[in-house]
Amino acid sequence: MIKINKRIVSEHGISEDEFKLIKEILQREPNLLELGIFSVMWSEHCSYKSTKKWLKTLPTSGEKVICGPGENAGIIDIGDNEAIVFKMESHNHPSFIEPYQGAATGVGGIMRDVFTMGARPIANLNSLRFGSPKHPKTKQLLSGVIKGIGDYGNCVGIPTVGGECDFHESYNNNILVNAMCIGLVKKNKIFYSIAKGSGNPIIYVGAKTGRDGIHGATMASAEFDDHSEDSRPQVQVGDPFMEKLLLESCQELMKEDAIIAIQDMGAAGLTSSSFEMASKGSCGVKLFLDKVPCREDKMTPYEMMLSETQERMLMVIKPSKIKSTLRVFKKWGLEAAEIGVITKTGNMEIFFNNSLVGNLPIKPLADSSPEYDRPSEKPFIKFKKENHKNFSIKSALIKIISSPNHSSKKWIYHQYDRSVMCDTYFSSEQSDSAVIRVHNSSKAIAVTCDCNPIYCNSDPKLGAEIGVAESWRNLIASGAEPIAITDNLNFGNPEKKEIMYQIKEAIKGIKTACEALNYPVVSGNVSLYNETKNKSIFPTPVIGGVGVIKNISRSKGLRMNEGDKIFIVGNSHGHLELSEFNRICNKNYGSPPPLDLKEEIKNGTFVRNFMKKHNSIVTGCHDISEGGIILALAELAIRNEKGLNIKIPSNVKNSKNWLFGEDQSRYLLIVNNEDIIKKVAKKENIKLQEIATVGGDKFCIIKKFEISVKKLIKYNNIWFENFIET
């Protein structure tokens, strides 16, 4: 037996204080297996030890919330005995080391979180951040990640309908891959992970356990260095076919009254799934590791407990249903085994070769996981001195629409099956949020992912608030009632004061905006230590927003017709600091635009009600965000292949500021009747400005410049084509 020494303890990422606590809990020294279990259960990834204190402050309940954070995913009520299950999760570190498998298994993991709860996944989204396009690794990472996401979702047959993909040098050595999945479930057919009933059998099903991914959760909780690529064996390999079989067999089994509790084996594999189920049900577990289906010879209990082999599930089954359960899995060609039993002891007793090889108290291990109030300090942001550039309106617009972040993402989304399942009404290039019909109904779900790390880096609280508000706005613009969010908090090393400051402030921002907008957080994920060689990524709290559309015909997307008029809803002040415009001019300093949540609600409510009451008048709707009014208009022209005649209001003093300013809480409404919208806006005291008429084949700003829409489209397509093909 290996003797536990200081070196082994520190190799497991356990601090001296934590090791002391372990000995207190056990009243003895742990053996290697037990130490391994503690290390994954108490890793940042599984225990949220640096953020728990702050996450607790987030609003998580509401009229429509069925299940908040803590389960496999969050659940909201959408009426008619139906519910939506959703969550976002990161797979950043594995995707940097092995982009194809890292991204693929990220998608697989989040889908299992959703279908574990009884839901059928109906859409996938992803939020991606890559390094500078000039960085030598970026192209290969981009290709691998996109193919990994596509191949996995396409094979399982779940449409990938949207997301975001940005490039920034702060991600050069630490890309972000955040995958989101939403699923549909009958309200009375939701499954939870609360183990119950002493004597009930524990069934293992899915892929055989191998040595892949051992200590993946610990890896996700450490910084990168030059040798990080040596940790490739810690990256798991995805098998979407196995996932499809698991999905269908679970759906079939869920129709029978067999499952008491179910949990997928994600990060920290058999360890976290068994501990979490038992801890939630306040019961004990006996595991017989000899019965675990193994892919490789001579696997040790340590390896079996910590393996992160993908596409595996653990469930507690009613004893009377064992036979029918095994029959279902056999039909789908899946390996299933009874590997344990629920007990009353409150302990995890692990047996191997007829001897007890590990014995841990479940509640204390789960409940007394460390919780830190780490010190924080506002960082001083140094700005690089750069030579400022100047652009005309026309050349700035062309520069922005042909820039990596704003050029057409066709190359990406063409690799995603967006039409399988036949319920995709809009994927996210057609509308501010993706719109998915609720099968066999006239209802739909709108879903979007948003974050502006540039804003967050300058002011994490305001930046996060804007992220929440933008997702809310994107849902409104698609005709939806915003319901709830999932968040994926990506930050650097929390042991550094300035990073901890970013984390605390961002969570404060999310809290402020979610409370004001009545937009609770129902699930989420935290990814820390996104650093390489001491250099952190920009703070990136990604918001995944979900809304409901009562009648799908209310959702208009980015459409516009010849002769329509376009109006700006909301106040335009011309805030240029940190805007796309200032950034192309090399002015990378300043503050994000201010956000008035009262105004956000006022404008949003106006747009939503107007789209509802005057459905036939509204042709389309688009929110105004990065790039300001002019980019929002250009996107409409490109999307519809139609011209616009744009007239800047006569009282505008500085047209550059006005066109490119990124003031918040604004929308473009495209209507076929100008009188009614003017009347309603006046009555409700909403700021409304006419900006453009749809027509012709030119994008024309009267008295400034014009450019053919064909040319705009060409500029919009050119960057990705060149980047990938050269």
Added chain:
Amino acid sequence: MPKKVVSIVVFPGSNCDRDLDIAVQKYMNVNTELVWHDDPNIKNQEMIFIPGGFSFGDYLRSGALATKSPAMKEVIRLSKKGVPIIGICNGFQILTECKLLDGALIDNCKRLFICKENFVKIENKNTPFTKNIHKNVVQFPIAHAQGRFYTSEDNLKRLEDNNQIVFKYSSRDGKINKSENPNGSMNNIAGIINKNKNILGLMPHPERAVNFSEDNDGISFFRGLQNLL
């Protein structure tokens, strides 16, 4: 009169079976029976569909493993008796792997999965599968990684001489040229039939073109199949 019943063969990894099932029931006015791959008997022999997806994960070659299923052996037997058979996407791949249809479907020219709306010209309207479609060009989405039709020059000539090429990727107005070819298929081929005209394979997905609007072209495709029953 009770509705007629058509069969849809389902493999582990099929993922367009539900979409196809819905379209067939709704627009062909029939009932369906889903035949699990290991079933050697296909009771309902009015018409057989092989749906899209990734049968057995497509881990060997797309469609290759599915050819060994008991249900496929029965499909092969019934095909000789003239039973109408339609394979869509992975179904087309399976039919070529079984040699029920000519040629092979290889990696798209850019070696990437491609999903987009595409126009398809009906090259041969004189087939039982296409004679009731009024339009000359239809819009069906495609979604595949291996959809590039390939065969020998001799075979290609034979297919053309026998009018076995049914669908070609085209522009909105039916022009057939390289820029409208999404995957590098020989001569823009998107779908073919066998010599006896009872087996159709196509890469585009008509079952995905039946939603949200009554004008969608998948509807006329399925309605048009009713005359085969």
